[in-house]
Amino acid sequence: MRWKALAAVLALSxxxxxxxxxxxxxxxxxxxxxxxxxxxxxxxTLGSLNISLSEQSVTITDLQVAxxxxxxxxxxxxxSAKFDxxxxxxxxxxxxxxxxxxxxxxxxxxxxxxxxxKKESKPVKKAAPPAPKGKGFDIDWSKYLPKVDLxxxxxVESIVNPEKMESxxxxxxxxxxxxGRDEKWKTRIDGISxxxxxxxxxxxxxxIANFLKTVDAVRKELxxxxxxxxxxxxxxxxxxxxxxxxxxxxxxxxxxxxxGISREIFSDAFRETVVKGYRLFTRYREKLLGSKKGExxxxxxxxxxxxxxxxxxxxxFHIIKALLNVDKAARKGNWLAGxxxxxxxxxxxVGRPVDFRFEAGSExxxxxxxxxxxxxxxxxxxxxxxxxxxxxxxSTKPASSALGSGSPVALSGGxxxxxxxxxxxxxxxxxxxxxxxxxxxxxxxxxxLAGTDPSVKRILSGTLSDVKKITVSxxxxxxxxxxxxxxxxxxxxxFKKALDRxxxxxxxxxxxxxxxxxxxxxxxxxxxxxxxxxxxAKEIRDIDSAIKTAQKKIEDEVKKRIDAxxxxxxxxxxxxxxKEKKKQEDKLKEELKKRLKLPF
Amino acid sequence: xxxxxxxxxxxxxxxHSDATPAQVAGGxxxxxxxxxxxxxxxxxxxxxxxxxxVRVNWGSFTLSWLLxxxxxxxxxxxxxVAGLKLLKLNALFDFWTYLYNVPLMTWTGFNNSITLGxxxxxxxxxxxxxxxxxxxxxxxxxxxxxRIEKLWLVKAVKGSNVYRLYARVRDFTE
Numbered sequence: 001m002r003w004k005a006l007a008a009v010l011a012l013s014x015x016x017x018x019x020x021x022x023x024x025x026x027x028x029x030x031x032x033x034x035x036x037x038x039x040x041x042x043x044x045t046l047g048s049l050n051i052s053l054s055e056q057s058v059t060i061t062d063l064q065v066a067x068x069x070x071x072x073x074x075x076x077x078x079x080s081a082k083f084d085x086x087x088x089x090x091x092x093x094x095x096x097x098x099x100x101x102x103x104x105x106x107x108x109x110x111x112x113x114x115x116x117x118k119k120e121s122k123p124v125k126k127a128a129p130p131a132p133k134g135k136g137f138d139i140d141w142s143k144y145l146p147k148v149d150l151x152x153x154x155x156v157e158s159i160v161n162p163e164k165m166e167s168x169x170x171x172x173x174x175x176x177x178x179x180g181r182d183e184k185w186k187t188r189i190d191g192i193s194x195x196x197x198x199x200x201x202x203x204x205x206x207x208i209a210n211f212l213k214t215v216d217a218v219r220k221e222l223x224x225x226x227x228x229x230x231x232x233x234x235x236x237x238x239x240x241x242x243x244x245x246x247x248x249x250x251x252x253x254x255x256x257x258x259x260g261i262s263r264e265i266f267s268d269a270f271r272e273t274v275v276k277g278y279r280l281f282t283r284y285r286e287k288l289l290g291s292k293k294g295e296x297x298x299x300x301x302x303x304x305x306x307x308x309x310x311x312x313x314x315x316x317f318h319i320i321k322a323l324l325n326v327d328k329a330a331r332k333g334n335w336l337a338g339x340x341x342x343x344x345x346x347x348x349x350v351g352r353p354v355d356f357r358f359e360a361g362s363e364x365x366x367x368x369x370x371x372x373x374x375x376x377x378x379x380x381x382x383x384x385x386x387x388x389x390x391x392x393x394x395s396t397k398p399a400s401s402a403l404g405s406g407s408p409v410a411l412s413g414g415x416x417x418x419x420x421x422x423x424x425x426x427x428x429x430x431x432x433x434x435x436x437x438x439x440x441x442x443x444x445x446x447x448x449l450a451g452t453d454p455s456v457k458r459i460l461s462g463t464l465s466d467v468k469k470i471t472v473s474x475x476x477x478x479x480x481x482x483x484x485x486x487x488x489x490x491x492x493x494x495f496k497k498a499l500d501r502x503x504x505x506x507x508x509x510x511x512x513x514x515x516x517x518x519x520x521x522x523x524x525x526x527x528x529x530x531x532x533x534x535x536x537a538k539e540i541r542d543i544d545s546a547i548k549t550a551q552k553k554i555e556d557e558v559k560k561r562i563d564a565x566x567x568x569x570x571x572x573x574x575x576x577x578x579k580e581k582k583k584q585e586d587k588l589k590e591e592l593k594k595r596l597k598l599p600f
Numbered sequence: 601x602x603x604x605x606x607x608x609x610x611x612x613x614x615x616h617s618d619a620t621p622a623q624v625a626g627g628x629x630x631x632x633x634x635x636x637x638x639x640x641x642x643x644x645x646x647x648x649x650x651x652x653x654v655r656v657n658w659g660s661f662t663l664s665w666l667l668x669x670x671x672x673x674x675x676x677x678x679x680x681v682a683g684l685k686l687l688k689l690n691a692l693f694d695f696w697t698y699l700y701n702v703p704l705m706t707w708t709g710f711n712n713s714i715t716l717g718x719x720x721x722x723x724x725x726x727x728x729x730x731x732x733x734x735x736x737x738x739x740x741x742x743x744x745x746x747r748i749e750k751l752w753l754v755k756a757v758k759g760s761n762v763y764r765l766y767a768r769v770r771d772f773t774e
Contacts, residue, residue: 009653303680
């Protein structure tokens with residue numbers, strides 16, 4: 001035996017172990033960078049890597065994986081990560097990672113250096129995809145506004161006239177009547193006034209009484225006319241109310257259309273965008289779930305590796321739990337936080353599906369909040385994939401671009417919330433999505449309004465500006481290569497409501513103008529009508545009252561005289577009676593005296 | 601041309617060295633094992649370790665390793681078939697399963713058809729090769745060496761200035 005050689009080998013081995021311990025980290029780091037770069041097709045770099053066999057952990061810092069499609073950006077980067085692995089399992093040829101803690105994972109961030117592994121090239125701006133074709137701009141908007149006749153020039157005078165309004169017609173008639181009667185009454189009252197003066201001077205009760213009768217009759221007649229006028233005024237008011245009820249038919253506004261406008265807005269453009277989204281997902285789904293052909297290729301140079309039953313069945317690769325953490329202060333730009341469990345090379349062996357929950361932010365959508373939860377279940381006979389996403393406070397830019405420049409409608413402002421629920425089981429898709437747009441401003445592109453009547457333009461613009469909240473829902477069902485997609489929205493309903501409101505507002509304004517005009521005319525003329533004959537009636541009443549007063553006066557005077565005379569007569573009679581009485585008494589006394597021959 | 605001359609030179613050196621025929625044969629066999637089987641395997645470390653500590657001829661080892669590494673590419677299909685048959689043999693199933701569950705054994709790659717097949721073939725050829733090489737060395741040193749040295753070409757080469765220079769350099773380095 002070569003003892004020297006043995007000593008040398010042992011020394012070399014010890015040195016190799018020591019070197020391995022010291023240089024293992026850099027070796028593995030280099031390996032990860034080189035293998036990772038060739039696998040991804042772009043640079044993969046690590047700041048540092050530390051393997052601790054005692055702790056059974058690997059810690060890496062500053063991982064950057066460049067995007068092969070855009071080498072000036074990182075596909076993925078991470079501040080640091082710690083992997084806790086099982087050393088015994090590693091010795092058995094399995095990589096079982098019990099826990100992964102990642103700090104500040106991000107995606108899509110700009111790189112400081114070129115990340116491609118091919119020759120450096122200037123960043124190429126991707127040409128904007130061609131705008132999806134819409135239905136075009138040749139739209140007959142009037143079919144959505146069938147019975148609205150707002151475009152006619154509205155003239156209050158054309159409606160508020162006696163030909164169209166019974167109240168005004170009646171008012172005219174009443175006016176004529178009153179004016180005619182007024183002339184007559186004025187003449188009569190003049191005559192009566194003169195007669196009144198004469199009668200008053202005469203102070204003849206009989207004349208006064210007869211005059212009173214005449215005045216009374218005239219008064220009654222006049223009051224009859226006044227009453228008639230009052231009743232006519234009431235009738236005019238009633239007719240006015242009835243006229244006001246019927247204004248809609250006078251204006252010519254009927255029911256509104258508005259249904260079906262979504263056909264113009266969500267035309268082929270939007271549908272194509274939705275379909276593209278599902279196809280995009282399909283592409284990544286295949287990548288995520290792997291190729292159907294799982295058989296290992298037989299390579300004559302590499303041979304065939306035969307697997308034997310294991311006593312402790314575990315998959316060759318298994319991440320039990322990975323936690324991605326991003327501090328709230330660091331949640332800017334593109335970031336990703338959440339957990340993912342049971343990522344493995346053999347889900348059936350693990351028996352649990354891949355379960356992930358993520359929150360994310362994107363610099364393309366500042367202020368937006370994304371959340372994703374999902375399950376990939378390959379443990380059963382049939383594969384199952386579920387994904388629920390929600391995006392809150394997105395700008396409406398994506399919605400607007402989803403509608404496409406081919407849509408006649410443009411969206412701006414407001415915020416968008418998107419929720420989706422996507423399930424694939426055994427290759428069959430069931431998916432729903434909902435997009436809510438709040439506080440949006442809808443407007444119709446000028447191109448789509450070319451040649452449209454200005455009044456229709458006005459109505460449409462006014463109606464659409466009233467639409468502030470839109471929801472779009474969709475369903476996709478069927479096999480992944482032949483999806484049936486249905487899209488529905490509330491835009492027809494809200495547009496119709498908005499249109500109804502617009503029409504109602506316009507109608508309200510017209511009605512108000514008509515009502516005000518009608519009320520104004522009636523208010524101006526009615527008091528006059530009542531007043532005219534009323535003045536005459538008042539005059540007659542005054543005369544009547546004066547005559548009555550005079551009559552009363554005379555009557556009182558006569559009565560007084562009669563009373564005085566009566567009293568006088570009564571006094572005189574009384575006196576005569578007393579005198580007679582006394583005479584009689586005296587006579588009686590004399591008689592008695594004579595008969596009785598009394599001394600007194 | 602140069603590699604061929606270099607190889608011949610090596611062969612001559614081995615044959616003319618002080619190493620015993622058994623040492624030369626041992627080196628050649630170990631070289632065969634390392635050459636036939638895929639390089640980066642645990643068993644090759646053991647072979648290398650043995651080469652370093654056991655008295656085998658290093659020259660014959662390296663030469664044999666190179667030679668059999670080239671032959672291995674031609675042998676790979678046979679190794680694959682042999683290895684696969686062995687791996688799928690029912691009688692050995694329990695044994696392979698036991699090995700598969702031993703920590704670090706999977707790193708040896710024993711469950712790869714080419715690795716196993718080439719290793720088994722090299723084991724089979726080990727003793728016959730040992731006998732053969734030993735017989736070659738003994739035969740050369742016994743009979744052939746003297747006859748070759750007597751050849752006019754050898755004499756001419758050895759008498760040349762180039763050879764003298766080479767001998768000086770060789771002696772100096774040794």
